[in-house]
Amino acid sequence: MNVVRKVITGRPGVVIILTTAFLTSVYIADWNRAIPRSSGLSGIYEILKGFSQPDFSQEFLIVAVQATWTTITFGTSAIFLALVIAIPVSFLASGTLFRSFVVRITSVSVVRMFLALVRSIHELIWAWILAILFGFSPMSGVLALAIPYGAILARVFADFLNDVPQPPLRALQSSGASNIQTLLYGRFPSAYKDMLSYGFYRFECCLRSAAVLSFIGLQGIGYQIEVSMQDLQFGQVWVLIYFLIALIVSVDWWGSKLRRSLAE
């Protein structure tokens, strides 16, 4: 009996549950619709042909560089705003500012619940909502990225602030530091490296999300991909995808360099 319980509640149980869920979904899915469109085979042929003959003409390269720059612009301004939002909110969500237990618990649970709610909505749904409310301006796009990313960053930063080693904090407190001073001189300095490297990882994600802001009609790599696809110019689509890959890979490389130098 004990063995059975161990298997069910432990790791094998998880594997069994996940496999069952997956197989059930495979069974329910409408595989009869998973067929190529009537034009599908020629579509695949067109896509592959574009892959072998990317359009590296000068005019299009200029378009692609501009689209990439627009995407960088949206992504960077959004993650910057997200950081500006996240750092003060993470102080609140970590609950280290208040000494009274009741105030701390209420503020932490209220802020964290709010963050969970904001986080649960995808950035493109935010984009759609903001575009309906405030019009289709770049500002809506930037806010749409900054709001959910700010919530994610705030929650993770709060966890980092909570998980710092305790001895330096106790030393500060026993020498009479206030809560804010302990936070700024004790917790923040021990957590900021983790915060930086996580923030950088999110920067990469944010650029990827910024690429699909074409969803609400904003310019960028996704927009150009859509335009080229409507013209059936798959050579151009592949060039844009290469630019996107190059952008993500170089930010990834920058981040790993940064992480390594921070770890030293």
Next chain:
Amino acid sequence: MMYTKIFSWPFCSFLLFCFLALTSWTIVLKDSDLLEFFSGGSLNGVLDNFRHIYNSQISGQSDPAFLSFESWYRAVFLSFRTLLVSILAIGLAGFVALLTFASGSRNLAMEGNSPIRRPFSSLIFYLLRALYTVTRSVPELIWAMLIVFTMQAGIVAGALALAIHNFGILGRLCSEVVENMDQRAIRSLRSSGASSAQVVLYGVFPDVLPQLLTYILYRWEVVIRTTVVVGFIAAEGLGRQLRLSMSWFHYDEVIVLLTCYVALVIMVDIVSGFLRKMAA
């Protein structure tokens, strides 16, 4: 001394990031009409819509969607379809990633511990890593656009788009777990004469499984959020209905759908957290 300190990586990165952020903000502020933004473009239209719904309910013409049982029932059904897409997607991605991660980790592929022979194993290693990078760099939505171009929209098309992107992410995470694991288990199995397939099965897999499960569950939480957006394009579940309701300006329906969406996401977060605790 001073020289290397000032031009260190973190400092230069900080400067470059600040430069990028400032330039970007200048461009964004220049391009968007802030006056129009804060006067709330079509905010009035949305409010009018709700006023209209409220009036029509007062005069007994029709119930708004969030008061009718039928629209909730339909939204829950659509949520179920969305959940199905997300499970199918993460299952496909996880399955293929689990099949390939051993050949995609440097320590197994390069030191002759891969089931495949030496020159081929390093070739496959580089190919797989390139594949992970390509699939990871392109967002789900762009994969969805490409897939819908060739395939009928539906559950499978949406799941495929999500699976391709997450395969890249999971594959890379899993290979990195193997590269960072304790190498002594591999060496000791090796020296007691285990074949490379046995090394992977008995040395690597049991050691990294908890981490892989954690990553798969964590990505599932991300996938459920994205499934709705992919549904916009791949015409499936909540996403499709959300798009239709939005383009018909049925904001009462939008509220029902968004509530179901948030509830679904929070539910998946809870289930995934529970399973992760079980797996740990």
